[in-house]
Amino acid sequence: MPPSIPVSSTESGVVAETTVLSPEASVSAQENVVAFETATKATPTRWRDFGNYLLARKTALGGLIAFLLIATIALLAPLIAPHDPLQQNLADNFKPPVWEEGGSTNYLLGTDPLGRDLLSRLIYGARYSLTISLSSVLLGTALGFAIGLVSGYFGGLTDTVLMRLGDIQLAFPFVLFAIAVLAVSPERTPAHLILVLSISSWIIYARVVRSRVLSERGKDYALAARALGASRWRVLFRYVVPNVWQIVPLIALLDLGFLVIVESLLSFISLGLSPPTPSWGTILADGRQYMMITPWMAIFPGLAIAMTVLSISLAADGLADFFDPKLVHGKFHRLPLPGPALLPTCEDDAGPLLSIRDLTTIFPTRAGSIEAVRNVSFDLAPGQVLGVVGESGSGKSTLGLSIIQLLDAPGRVAQGEIRFMGRDLARVGNTEMAAIRGAKIGMIFQDPGASLNPVLTVGAQLDETLRQHRKLRPAQARVAARQALAAVHIADPDRVLRAYPFQLSGGMQQRVMIALALASAPALLILDEPTSALDVTTQAQLLDELASLRERLGASMLFISHDIALLSGIADTIAVMYAGQICEIGPRDQVIDSPQHPYTQALLHAVERVTGPGRSRLDTIPGDPPDPTQLPTGCPFAPRCPFSMPVCVEINPAPVVTAPGHSAACHLLVPDPVGSRNGAREALV
Amino acid sequence: MLVLVFAIELRWFPAIDLTGPRSFVLPAATLSLALMPLLVRAVRQGFLETLGEGFVRAARARGVSERRLLGVHVMKVAAIPLITLVGLQAGYVLGGAIVIESIFNWPGIGNLALQAIQQRDFPMVQGTVLVIAIVFTVVNFLVDLTYAALDPRVKY
Numbered sequence: 001m002p003p004s005i006p007v008s009s010t011e012s013g014v015v016a017e018t019t020v021l022s023p024e025a026s027v028s029a030q031e032n033v034v035a036f037e038t039a040t041k042a043t044p045t046r047w048r049d050f051g052n053y054l055l056a057r058k059t060a061l062g063g064l065i066a067f068l069l070i071a072t073i074a075l076l077a078p079l080i081a082p083h084d085p086l087q088q089n090l091a092d093n094f095k096p097p098v099w100e101e102g103g104s105t106n107y108l109l110g111t112d113p114l115g116r117d118l119l120s121r122l123i124y125g126a127r128y129s130l131t132i133s134l135s136s137v138l139l140g141t142a143l144g145f146a147i148g149l150v151s152g153y154f155g156g157l158t159d160t161v162l163m164r165l166g167d168i169q170l171a172f173p174f175v176l177f178a179i180a181v182l183a184v185s186p187e188r189t190p191a192h193l194i195l196v197l198s199i200s201s202w203i204i205y206a207r208v209v210r211s212r213v214l215s216e217r218g219k220d221y222a223l224a225a226r227a228l229g230a231s232r233w234r235v236l237f238r239y240v241v242p243n244v245w246q247i248v249p250l251i252a253l254l255d256l257g258f259l260v261i262v263e264s265l266l267s268f269i270s271l272g273l274s275p276p277t278p279s280w281g282t283i284l285a286d287g288r289q290y291m292m293i294t295p296w297m298a299i300f301p302g303l304a305i306a307m308t309v310l311s312i313s314l315a316a317d318g319l320a321d322f323f324d325p326k327l328v329h330g331k332f333h334r335l336p337l338p339g340p341a342l343l344p345t346c347e348d349d350a351g352p353l354l355s356i357r358d359l360t361t362i363f364p365t366r367a368g369s370i371e372a373v374r375n376v377s378f379d380l381a382p383g384q385v386l387g388v389v390g391e392s393g394s395g396k397s398t399l400g401l402s403i404i405q406l407l408d409a410p411g412r413v414a415q416g417e418i419r420f421m422g423r424d425l426a427r428v429g430n431t432e433m434a435a436i437r438g439a440k441i442g443m444i445f446q447d448p449g450a451s452l453n454p455v456l457t458v459g460a461q462l463d464e465t466l467r468q469h470r471k472l473r474p475a476q477a478r479v480a481a482r483q484a485l486a487a488v489h490i491a492d493p494d495r496v497l498r499a500y501p502f503q504l505s506g507g508m509q510q511r512v513m514i515a516l517a518l519a520s521a522p523a524l525l526i527l528d529e530p531t532s533a534l535d536v537t538t539q540a541q542l543l544d545e546l547a548s549l550r551e552r553l554g555a556s557m558l559f560i561s562h563d564i565a566l567l568s569g570i571a572d573t574i575a576v577m578y579a580g581q582i583c584e585i586g587p588r589d590q591v592i593d594s595p596q597h598p599y600t601q602a603l604l605h606a607v608e609r610v611t612g613p614g615r616s617r618l619d620t621i622p623g624d625p626p627d628p629t630q631l632p633t634g635c636p637f638a639p640r641c642p643f644s645m646p647v648c649v650e651i652n653p654a655p656v657v658t659a660p661g662h663s664a665a666c667h668l669l670v671p672d673p674v675g676s677r678n679g680a681r682e683a684l685v
Numbered sequence: 686m687l688v689l690v691f692a693i694e695l696r697w698f699p700a701i702d703l704t705g706p707r708s709f710v711l712p713a714a715t716l717s718l719a720l721m722p723l724l725v726r727a728v729r730q731g732f733l734e735t736l737g738e739g740f741v742r743a744a745r746a747r748g749v750s751e752r753r754l755l756g757v758h759v760m761k762v763a764a765i766p767l768i769t770l771v772g773l774q775a776g777y778v779l780g781g782a783i784v785i786e787s788i789f790n791w792p793g794i795g796n797l798a799l800q801a802i803q804q805r806d807f808p809m810v811q812g813t814v815l816v817i818a819i820v821f822t823v824v825n826f827l828v829d830l831t832y833a834a835l836d837p838r839v840k841y
Binding site: 170265434437442451465 | 722738745746747749750758761803836
C-alpha cells in the first residue's frame with residue numbers, strides 16, 4: 001500500500017523556516033491539514049452511509065416519511081382541500097365528522113361554528129403552522145450560526161457582548177417576551193410570529209456553534225493552517241465551518257417540533273395569528289371554546305400537532321445517533337464465545353499463568369469487520385513481565401482489553417483461546433468474568449486523570465474496591481486503603497485519601513491507579529502505556545516503583561508501550577506487534593541485541609539514532625501502517641520493508657523459531673521462501 | 686409541551702378553577718409531563734456519554750459491580766449537567782405556567798400578566814415580569830449552589 005499522505009521533505013523544510021513550530025511539529029501539522037482535507041472530500045460516501053443508516057432504522061425512517069407527507073400536504077393545500085378554508089356557511093355550522101350522526105360526506109371532519117370546513121382549515125393550517133415554524137427555524141439557525149461562529153472564532157469583546165446578550169435572553173421567560181411583542185402589535189401576521197420565534201431560538205444555536213468552534217479552532221489542523229499563512233476567514237470557512245455545521249440540522253429539527261407546539265401555545269393565549277387565518281394553533285384555540293358542544297374541533301388539530309411533533313422527534317432521534325454514533329455504543333456488552341470455559345485441568349505450577357492461542361479480535365463495522373488483533377499466540381509465566389511494543393493502531397491496547405474482556409462494543413473476540421488460571425476467558429460467562437476482573441486481573445490505563453471518577457474522593461474509590469474484593473468492615477477498609485497508598489510510596493496517605501482526583505498530579509493519580517489495581521493482589525496486571533501521559537521524571541519514578549512492586553508481589557505483568565527503550569528496562573520478554581500480529585517475540589536481550597524481523601530492526605534503529613552519537617536527523621520508518629480495513633494478503637510490513645521480496649506481497653509469513661523462545665514472522669528467516677509455509681507450521685508446533 | 690395539547694382533551698374531567706388541593710393535580714401533572722421528554726432525552730444522553738468515559742472502564746477493570754457503577758459512579762457524574770438543565774427549564778416552567786394558568790383559569794401571576802397585557806396595563810406588566818424574572822434568578826442561584834455541592838471541582 002502506498003503511503004496515503006505524501007509530504008515531501010522540501011515542503012516541510014520550508015514550513016520549518018517560516019513558522020515558530022518545531023520541524024517535527026510542522027510536519028505532523030501539515031499531515032493533519034492534508035488528512036483533514038482528504039477527510040472532508042469524502043462526502044458522497046457519507047451520504048450513502050446516511051441512506052443505508054436510515055434504511056436500517058425503521059423508526060427514524062418512518063418519522064422522516066411521515067413528516068415529508070405532512071409537508072407535502074401543506075404544500076399542495078390548494079389542490080387537496082375540498083373547500084375554501086375561509087368560506088363561511090352558517091347553515092352548515094357545527095356539523096359533526098362524517099362517521100357520526102348528522103355528519104355529511106361534504107364535510108369529512110365536520111364544520112366549525114361559522115360553518116367552515118374543518119378538514120380544509122386543517123390542511124391550510126398545516127401550511128401556516130409549518131411555514132411559520134420552518135421559517136423561524138431557518139432564520140434562527142442562520143442568525144445563531146453566524147453569531148456563534150463570530151463569537152467563537154474571534155473571541156474577546158465581541159464574544160463577551162454577544163454571549164451576555166444571550167444570557168439575558170435566556171434568563172427572560174420566552175412566553176413573556178412573545179406576549180410583550182405580540183400583544184402590542186395590532187395585527188399578528190405570520191411574519192410577526194416568525195420574528196418572535198426566531199429571535200427566541202437563535203441563542204441555542206449560537207451557544208452550541210460557539211463551543212464547537214472554540215474546540216475546533218484549537219485543533220492541530222486549524223492551527224497548522226494558520227501557521228501556514230492562511231487568513232483567519234479562510235481558516236474559518238475552509239476548516240472550521242465544515243466541522244461545525246453538522247450539529248446544526250439536528251438541533252434545528254428538534255427545534256422545529258418545539259416551535260410547532262409554541263405556535264399553538266401562542267394561539268392558545270390568543271397571541272397567535274389574527275383570525276380568520278387558520279393555523280393548527282388557532283383552530284385548536286377555537287375548538288377549545290366549543291369543547292362541550294363540538295369536541296372534534298379540538299381533537300383533530302391536537303392530533304395533527306401531536307403527529308407532526310412525533311414524526312419530527314423520531315427523525316431527530318435517528319439523526320442524533322447518526323451524527324454521534326458513539327452514543328449508540330455507550331452500553332457495555334460482552335458476548336462470550338460458545339464452548340466450555342473450564343479447561344482440562346493440568347494443575348502443574350510450572351505452566352504459564354496466561355496462555356493465548358490464535359487470538360483474533362474483530363470490530364464489525366459497516367464497511368466490513370476490522371481485525372484489530374490477528375492470530376496472536378504467546379505464553380506468560382508467573383512473575384514474568386511481557387512487554388508489548390508497537391505503533392499506535394498496531395492492536396496492542398486491543399490485545400490488553402481482549403484479555404480482561406473489556407472491549408468497546410462492537411469489538412469482540414472472534415476466535416482463539418485466552419487460558420488463564422484454568423479458565424478460557426474468551427468463553428467464561430459474564431458474571432464469572434466480572435468476578436475475575438479486579439480480583440485476578442488488574443488493568444491500568446494510559447490516562448490516569450480519565451481513569452479516576454472525578455467526583456468521588458480517592459478514599460471512596462479505594463474503599464469501594466477493597467470492600468468489593470476483601471469483604472472488609474469500614475474501619476478495616478480505611479486501614480487497608482492507607483496501607484495500599486503507602487505501598488506505592490505516597491508520602492501523605494491521609495491527605496490523598498480525602499482528595500479528589502483533580503487535586504492530584506498525574507504521577508500521584510497513576511500511583512493511586514496502581515494502588516487500586518493492586519488492592520486485591522491480582523495474579524496478572526495489564527499496563528496499557530501507564531507512563532505515556534506523564535513527564536519523563538515521573539515516568540522514571542513510576543517504572544522503579546513498578547519494578548519493585550513486581551519483586552515484592554510476584555505478579556505477572558503485560559506491559560504495553562510504544563517505547564521499546566522503556567520496555568527494555570523492565571520486560572523479561574518483548575513482543576513486537578504490527579498490524580494486529582506479533583511479528584517478533586523473544587527474550588528481551590535477544591530481541592534487543594539480535595532482532596530478527598526487519599520491523600524490529602527499524603524500530604531499534606530509530607531509537608539508536610536518537611540516543612547514539614551524531615543525532616543529526618530523526619530516523620523514521622518510511623510510510624504508514626496499513627489501513628486496518630484493507631489489510632494486505634501478504635506480510636503487512638512488506639510495503640515499508642527495505643528487504644521486501646515478491647513472496648512477501650503474496651504470503652503472510654508464519655512465525656519461525658530462531659532461538660529457544662525467540663520467533664519472528666518473516667520470509668527472510670526461511671532459507672527457501674517458497675516452502676516457508678510448511679516450515680513455519682512445524683516451527684509453531 | 687406536547688402534553689399541553691392533550692391537557693385540553695383531559696380538561697373536562699376535573700374542575701377548572703382553584704378549589705382545593707385536588708385541583709393542583711392536573712395542572713401540575715400537565716406541566717411536569719410537558720417537561721419530561723426533554724429531561725428523559727437529556728438523562729439518556731448524559732448516561733450514555735458518561736458510560737463512554739475512561740473511568741467507567743477503569744472501574745469495571747477493578748471489578749466494581751455493574752449496579753454500583755451505574756448507581757454511584759455514572760449517576761454522580763451525569764447528574765451535574767442535568768442540574769443545570771433543570772435550572773434553565775425553570776424558565777420554561779414559568780412560561781408554561783402562564784399558559785397552564787390560562788387553561789385552568791387560575792388566579793396566578795401568569796394569568797395576571799396575560800390580563801395586564803391584554804388590557805394594556807403596563808405598570809402591571811412590568812411588575813409581573815419583574816417578579817417572574819426574580820423567581821428565575823433565585824432558582825438559578827440555587828442551582829449554582831447545588832452544583833457546588835455536587836461537583837467538588839467547583840468552589841466559590
